[in-house]
Amino acid sequence: MPSLNKVMLIGNVGRDPEVRYLDGNAPGGQGTKVATFTLATTERYRDRSGNQQENTEWHNIVAWRQLADVSERFIKKGTQVYIEGRLRTRSYTDSQGTKKYTTEIVADNLQLLGRRDEGAQDNNPYRGGYNPTPAQASYPAQSQPAYQQPVQQAAPQTIDINVEENTDDLPF
Numbered sequence: 001m002p003s004l005n006k007v008m009l010i011g012n013v014g015r016d017p018e019v020r021y022l023d024g025n026a027p028g029g030q031g032t033k034v035a036t037f038t039l040a041t042t043e044r045y046r047d048r049s050g051n052q053q054e055n056t057e058w059h060n061i062v063a064w065r066q067l068a069d070v071s072e073r074f075i076k077k078g079t080q081v082y083i084e085g086r087l088r089t090r091s092y093t094d095s096q097g098t099k100k101y102t103t104e105i106v107a108d109n110l111q112l113l114g115r116r117d118e119g120a121q122d123n124n125p126y127r128g129g130y131n132p133t134p135a136q137a138s139y140p141a142q143s144q145p146a147y148q149q150p151v152q153q154a155a156p157q158t159i160d161i162n163v164e165e166n167t168d169d170l171p172f
Contacts, residue, residue: 005086005087006084006085006086007083007084007085007086007087007105008082008083008084009039009041009059009082009083009105010041010080010081010082010083010113011039011040011041011042011059011080011081011083012039012040012078012079012080012081013037013038013039013040013075013076013077013078013079013080013081014037014038014039014040014058014077015037015038015077016037016075016076016077017035017036017037017063017068017071017072017075018035018036018037019033019034019035019068019071019072020033020034020035020036021033021034022034032064032065033064033065033068033069033072034062034063034064034068035062035063035067035068035071035072035075036060036061036062036063036104037061037063037071037075038058038059038060038061039058039059039061039081039083039105040056040057040058040059041056041057041059042054042055042056042057043055043056043057059104059105060102060103060104060105061083061085061104061105061107062088062104062105062106062107063107063110064106064107067107067110070110071110074112075112079112079113080112080113081110081111081112081113082109082110082111082113083105083107083109083110083111084107084108084109084110085105085106085107085108085109086105086106086108087103087104087105087106088103088104088105088106089101089102089103089104090102090104
């Protein structure tokens with residue numbers, strides 16, 4: 001019987017991504033890039049008394065290689081993103097020798113949705129007003145699971161203009 005480990009989240013980044021390199025002795029000297037950041041998802045509902053309630057969950061996101069590069073370049077605190085990935089629980093020993101467990105989402109796909117302060121007209125991705133076009137929006141991981149279809153890009157449209165017959169001034 002097959003199993004499925006899939007997570008889909010839309011939320012706001014809680015802190016700027018922290019980028020590290022593993023395998024420092026790899027060719028090129030830097031190794032594999034990994035970015036980690038937190039993502040907040042908020043559920044809003046009315047309780048039995050009719051009062052508005054809010055529940056925020058914090059998720060630890062891990063992005064590898066190309067997704068780490070995209071995270072480093074375009075994601076800042078407050079950026080709204082869509083993440084597809086899988087749950088991973090791992091253990092480690094803290095400085096006092098206590099065994100700890102952490103659950104994180106390993107990103108397979110990342111889509112930039114904008115920011116909380118989308119009123120800004122600035123399209124510079126380094127200042128946070130970034131609003132990608134559909135062709136730029138999705139950043140799938142380099143190796144996708146077999147059950148996931150690759151992102152299809154629209155074919156470029158071509159326009160034929162016969163210069164010899166069309167001697168009028170063009171409207172643009």
